[in-house]
Amino acid sequence: MNEKITTLVVDDESLARQGLTIRLQQYPELAVVADCSGGREALAQIKALRPQLVFLDIQMPGMNGFELLREIKRSGISMPMVVFVTAYDQYAIKAFEVRALDYLLKPVDDERLQQAISRICASVSAHQEQQQQDKLINLVAEVTGEDCEDILRRLAAGSDIGSARYPEHIAIKESGEITRVAINAIEWIDAAGDYMCIHASDETHILRRTMKELEQDLNPQRFQRIHRSAIVNMTQVEKLCSRQNGEYHLVLHNGQQLKVSRSYKDKIKQLILNR
Structure with missing residues (x-):
């Protein structure tokens, strides 16, 4: 890799956000360009900085992680690669193994973080980045304003979240x-x-x-x-x-x-x- 992967960290928990930011700065493959405490701040930074990669907490007040992805799609800018950060360990594997580039469980384990970054570096190609964007856009189309935990639970159970129960x-x-x-x-x-x-x-x-x-x-x-x-x-x-x-x-x-x-x-x- 000749260029560093520009990276944004989004988490409403201050210690979790700062801790992950410091740990990511130790990886020469990445360049952390900003960290954000919420979805609205993150949306503004993504529009301004256009990071290639976002470490994204899901359950946040105001605008959660899924809603942030929806707003990115609405804005018309390119969808970044996303690593979801979640505390929902009982749902995470089923929910994200086909939905995101990767996921991390809180508290983030050093070895698991290393694996995620290795996977990110291996995925940095035009073709694979586009595949990642397509997956996220499909997820955004499926989850509109629903409760995060309910979404994860239904995904873990193998339920189809694509069929809208309520009109748009x-x-x-x-x-x-x-x-x-x-x-x-x-x-x-x-x-x-x-x-x-x-x-x-x-x-x-x-x-x-x-x-x-x-x-x-x-x-x-x-x-x-x-x-x-x-x-x-x-x-x-x-x-x-x-x-x-x-x-x-x-x-x-x-x-x-x-x-x-x-x-x-x-x-x-x-x-x-x-x-």
């Missing part, structure tokens, strides 16, 4: 026009009589359906009822706030505040803690 768009008829709204772009939904107000990408669409009917088209790993007349996209949640009167409100990334009813409070609090 919802058709809304308004003023003689039909608008296709991406499900994952929906921020929250509230009821107004017999109509649903769909809030997505700074626009509000009116849909004549019941809340119960609409819930059937929404992935419960992403969308949760917070009130009898409101559903929220949990990936849009920034924080949960308590008031002096005992009420709870969700604050979304766009600043919108939504009341959480008492019957849903504990479940929502637990979901936020586990994300």
Whole structure:
């Protein structure tokens, strides 16, 4: 190899990220160009630096590893080689032996890291890199907004994750026009009589359906009822706030505040803690 492989490390755990970065710097085949504490930061660095290789943690708050890959694909830039880093040892072998260039289990073993880097170096050719990119793109197409652990469990069991259980768009008829709204772009939904107000990408669409009917088209790993007349996209949640009167409100990334009813409070609090 004449040139070093430009490498990015992504992990929300500070010690794990720093430790892996230091260890990778000991390999002359690699050049660590940056390390990132989350998916959004990593996306910006990948766009700017175009690394050939990414060591990618899967379960991260805000934007997990699968969602980061999806955003890379959406941006139109070349997909880097990826070594997944995971704590899900009971799922890892089945999940990644055909999906990624390699995987590492936390805590990362020295010998296993050496094996992974040897495999990386052996794979650095135009043909093999393209094969790796194709595998990752196929994975991105299959996993859209689903829970990471659920994905790994289903892969380990040999289940097919390619068949979508939930639609990617919802058709809304308004003023003689039909608008296709991406499900994952929906921020929250509230009821107004017999109509649903769909809030997505700074626009509000009116849909004549019941809340119960609409819930059937929404992935419960992403969308949760917070009130009898409101559903929220949990990936849009920034924080949960308590008031002096005992009420709870969700604050979304766009600043919108939504009341959480008492019957849903504990479940929502637990979901936020586990994300």
